[in-house]
Amino acid sequence: MIEKKNLVITIGRQYGSGGRIVGKALAEELGIHFYDEEILSITSEQSAVGEVFFRLADEKAGSNLLYKIVSGLKPQLGKPSTDADIVKPENLFRFQSQVIKELASEESCIIAGRCGDYILGREKEEFPGLVKIFVYADTETLIKRTMEVDKIDEKEATKRVKKINRERKEYYRYYTGGNWEDWNNYDLIINTSSIDLEQTAKLIKDYIKLRGIEL
Amino acid sequence: MIEKKNLVITIGRQYGSGGRIVGKALAEELGIHFYDEEILSITSEQSAVGEVFFRLADEKAGSNLLYKIVSGLKPQLGKPSTDADIVKPENLFRFQSQVIKELASEESCIIAGRCGDYILGREKEEFPGLVKIFVYADTETLIKRTMEVDKIDEKEATKRVKKINRERKEYYRYYTGGNWEDWNNYDLIINTSSIDLEQTAKLIKDYIKLRGIEL
Numbered sequence: 001m002i003e004k005k006n007l008v009i010t011i012g013r014q015y016g017s018g019g020r021i022v023g024k025a026l027a028e029e030l031g032i033h034f035y036d037e038e039i040l041s042i043t044s045e046q047s048a049v050g051e052v053f054f055r056l057a058d059e060k061a062g063s064n065l066l067y068k069i070v071s072g073l074k075p076q077l078g079k080p081s082t083d084a085d086i087v088k089p090e091n092l093f094r095f096q097s098q099v100i101k102e103l104a105s106e107e108s109c110i111i112a113g114r115c116g117d118y119i120l121g122r123e124k125e126e127f128p129g130l131v132k133i134f135v136y137a138d139t140e141t142l143i144k145r146t147m148e149v150d151k152i153d154e155k156e157a158t159k160r161v162k163k164i165n166r167e168r169k170e171y172y173r174y175y176t177g178g179n180w181e182d183w184n185n186y187d188l189i190i191n192t193s194s195i196d197l198e199q200t201a202k203l204i205k206d207y208i209k210l211r212g213i214e215l
Numbered sequence: 216m217i218e219k220k221n222l223v224i225t226i227g228r229q230y231g232s233g234g235r236i237v238g239k240a241l242a243e244e245l246g247i248h249f250y251d252e253e254i255l256s257i258t259s260e261q262s263a264v265g266e267v268f269f270r271l272a273d274e275k276a277g278s279n280l281l282y283k284i285v286s287g288l289k290p291q292l293g294k295p296s297t298d299a300d301i302v303k304p305e306n307l308f309r310f311q312s313q314v315i316k317e318l319a320s321e322e323s324c325i326i327a328g329r330c331g332d333y334i335l336g337r338e339k340e341e342f343p344g345l346v347k348i349f350v351y352a353d354t355e356t357l358i359k360r361t362m363e364v365d366k367i368d369e370k371e372a373t374k375r376v377k378k379i380n381r382e383r384k385e386y387y388r389y390y391t392g393g394n395w396e397d398w399n400n401y402d403l404i405i406n407t408s409s410i411d412l413e414q415t416a417k418l419i420k421d422y423i424k425l426r427g428i429e430l
Contacts (some may be wrong), residue, residue, distance in 0.1 A: 189398055
C-alpha cells in the first residue's frame with residue numbers, strides 16, 4: 001500500500017513536560033506538519049456534528065492534506081450525520097485513527113498524543129519510518145512549566161497537571177486497553193527535567209539520524 | 216566535598232536488552248571504567264567473608280581505584296568479620312553503595328545496575344555529572360538476544376529473561392522502596408528493540424554531549 005518511507009514521529013507527553021513545544025519546534029525545523037490534539041479533536045468532533053468542512057476550510061493554509069483526507073473519508077465517518085451511533089466516543093476515535101493513518105501514509109509529520117503510537121504502531125509494517133517518542137518530567141518540573149506557559153499560579157498549575165495527566169492516562173487506557181506509561185509503547189522516553197526543550201528536540205533529531213530515516 | 220564534575224553514567228537494564236554490552240563498549244570508547252554487577256557483587260559479598268583483598272589484588276590492573284576504595288573503607292564495613300550482622304543483605308548493600316559513591320566521586324565511570332541511579336541520584340548535588348540511563352526491549356528481543364549471547368535455546372532464554380528481570384525488579388524494590396520501572400528514576404530510557412546496540416551507545420554519547428558534560 002505505502003511505497004514511500006515517511007518519517008512519522010508520534011509524541012506522547014505529560015502535560016507540562018513541554019512535549020507540545022518540542023514537537024512544534026521540531027516540525028518547523030524539519031519542515032513538516034505538526035498535528036496536535038486540538039486539530040485532531042476538531043476533526044473528530046466536528047465530523048460528527050457537521051462543522052468539519054467549515055472549520056477545516058478556515059485552516060486550509062496549514063492543513064490542506066488534512067482537509068483532503070477528512071473530506072474524502074467514507075460518508076458514514078466523514079460526513080455529518082444525525083445517527084446516534086456516530087457521536088459515540090468509539091466512533092469518533094475510529095474516525096480520528098483513520099485520519100492519523102492517512103496523514104502518516106501521505107506525508108512526513110509529527111502527531112502529538114491521541115494514541116498515535118498505538119494506532120500506527122499496530123501496523124508497523126505500513127509505517128517503517130515511525131518513531132515513537134514519549135516526553136515526561138518530574139512533578140516539580142511539570143508544575144513549573146505549566147505555571148510559565150499557562151501563566152497561572154502554583155496551586156492552579158498543580159491541579160491542572162494532576163487532572164490533565166490523569167485524563168490522558170484514562171483516555172489511553174479506554175481506547176487502547178493499554179497503559180500510557182508502559183514503555184513498550186515507545187522507542188525513546190525522554191525526561192525533560194534533566195534537559196531543556198531545545199536539547200530535547202535536538203536529541204530526537206539525533207535519534208532519527210541514528211535510525212537512518214531520511215526526510 | 217567533590218569539586219570536579221565527573222561523568223558518571225548509571226545504566227539500569229533489562230536482562231537481554233544489551234545494556235551490559237552497550238555500557239562496556241561506551242566505557243571503552245570514552246576511556247573510562249565500566250563497573251558491572253559482578254565486580255560490585257564480589258566487592259560486597261567478599262568484604263563480609265574476608266576474601267575481598269585477595270580477589271581485588273587479582274584484578275588490580277583494571278581496578279586500582281576500586282581496590283583502594285575497598286581497602287580504605289571503615290573497618291566494620293571493609294574488613295573481614297565474623298559478626299553476624301555484617302553478612303546481612305542490608306549491610307552488604309550499604310557497603311556496596313559506599314563503594315559506588317566513592318567511585319563516582321573519584322573518577323568518570325559507568326556503573327551497571329546495583330541501584331546506582333538511586334544511590335547517586337539521591338545526592339545529585341554531589342554528582343552534577345550524573346546521567347541515568349535505562350535500556351529495555353520488548354520480550355521478543357530480550358529472548359532473542361539472550362539466546363545469542365548466552366548460547367541457549369528459546370525455552371531456556373525465555374525462562375532466564377523472566378526470572379532475572381523479576382529478580383532485578385524485586386532487588387530494586389527491596390533496597391530502594393521504589394519501582395525499577397518508574398521512569399522518574401532515569402534521565403533517558405531507550406528501547407533497544409528499535410535500534411541496535413552500537414546505535415544505543417551512540418545515542419547515549421549524543422545525550423552526554425547535549426547535557427554539556429565533559430570528560
